[in-house]
Amino acid sequence: MDFREMVCVVTGASGGIGRRTALDLGASGAQVCVAARRRERLTALVDAMGGPEAGHSWVVADVAQRDDVRRLASHVEERYGRCDILINNAGFARERPFDGPGAVGDLELVMGTNFWGTVFCTAELLPLLAGSAPAQVVNVASMAGRLALPGASSYCASKFAVVGWSEAVRPDLARRGVRLSLVEPGFVPTEGFPQRGLCGHRLLRHALASEADVARAILEVIAGDRSARVVPRWYHLLEVPRVLIPPLHRWAQGRAAAGFHRLSGP
Numbered sequence: 001m002d003f004r005e006m007v008c009v010v011t012g013a014s015g016g017i018g019r020r021t022a023l024d025l026g027a028s029g030a031q032v033c034v035a036a037r038r039r040e041r042l043t044a045l046v047d048a049m050g051g052p053e054a055g056h057s058w059v060v061a062d063v064a065q066r067d068d069v070r071r072l073a074s075h076v077e078e079r080y081g082r083c084d085i086l087i088n089n090a091g092f093a094r095e096r097p098f099d100g101p102g103a104v105g106d107l108e109l110v111m112g113t114n115f116w117g118t119v120f121c122t123a124e125l126l127p128l129l130a131g132s133a134p135a136q137v138v139n140v141a142s143m144a145g146r147l148a149l150p151g152a153s154s155y156c157a158s159k160f161a162v163v164g165w166s167e168a169v170r171p172d173l174a175r176r177g178v179r180l181s182l183v184e185p186g187f188v189p190t191e192g193f194p195q196r197g198l199c200g201h202r203l204l205r206h207a208l209a210s211e212a213d214v215a216r217a218i219l220e221v222i223a224g225d226r227s228a229r230v231v232p233r234w235y236h237l238l239e240v241p242r243v244l245i246p247p248l249h250r251w252a253q254g255r256a257a258a259g260f261h262r263l264s265g266p
């Protein structure tokens with residue numbers, strides 16, 4: 001697909017999947033506006049993509065703060081006057097059992113960025129996206145938005161919310177000429193998700209995907225007509241027991257939960 005003349009906004013672009021996606025979009029000819037909270041990472045990224053002269057820009061924004069997101073949308077409107085693609089990628093995880101201290105606070109924080117950040121960015125940029133139609137929104141969810149993981153209740157809640165909300169609002173956006181797609185990665189070693197257990201495992205490390213795999217899937221989803229894409233694709237199979245053999249699914253979840261509680265203490 002020819003991304004020249006396209007204006008893309010990537011949130012959570014200061015590292016990991018978002019950074020890789022911004023670089024790939026820039027290399028494909030798009031003008032990219034990158035957003036996150038760490039300014040120095042964003043300026044370095046814009047320089048690596050060719051600088052403001054090549055049409056790229058950055059905005060320091062916490063997507064959980066609606067005023068920051070309004071500032072991001074104003075910047076995109078003033079600088080470019082259009083927005084063709086929004087990639088809602090900013091996200092993080094907290095791991096702890098729900099029956100310990102701090103779990104509710106974690107849930108508020110994680111929902112703030114992963115769910116409300118996605119909603120705020122889509123809402124604030126929608127007028128510009130609709131005005132640039134045909135346009136696209138890609139929400140980076142997770143397999144944890146389809147399959148519940150023990151110890152990651154706040155993260156799973158946020159990603160299930162992103163998946164459910166995305167599927168429900170898709171027709172509303174389509175009426176405005178904006179296509180919404182989901183990209184749902186499995187396990188990808190990044191700064192925020194080091195996946196140490198899997199990286200160090202002789203067999204399970206083959207189940208890991210890379211930042212580049214997910215960035216490629218995001219660009220493929222934009223270029224194609226799929227409404228959802230799992231990375232790697234075979235992770236779809238993990239949903240089969242939940243749908244077709246629920247007792248097997250509950251047994252596997254129970255085993256995983258027992259392992260998590262053993263590792264995380266009483």
Ligand SMILES: NC(=O)c1ccc[n+]([C@@H]2O[C@H](COP(=O)([O-])OP(=O)(O)OC[C@H]3O[C@@H](n4cnc5c(N)ncnc54)[C@H](OP(=O)(O)O)[C@@H]3O)[C@@H](O)[C@H]2O)c1
Pocket residue numbers: 011012013014015016017018035036037038039041061062063064089090091092113117140141142143184185186187188189190191192193
């Ligand atoms: N890695 C995995 O295994 C995996 C699997 C499934 C889904 N995902 C999803 O993929 C997305 C990217 O994750 P990643 O693996 O690339 O993690 P990462 O390397 O930790 O990057 C996360 C990015 O999000 C930004 N961010 C976090 N909170 C933010 C906030 N409140 N406002 C603005 N930006 C914020 C961070 O930048 P600042 O700190 O500078 O703000 C950073 O750029 C997330 O939505 C994650 O849930 C990851």
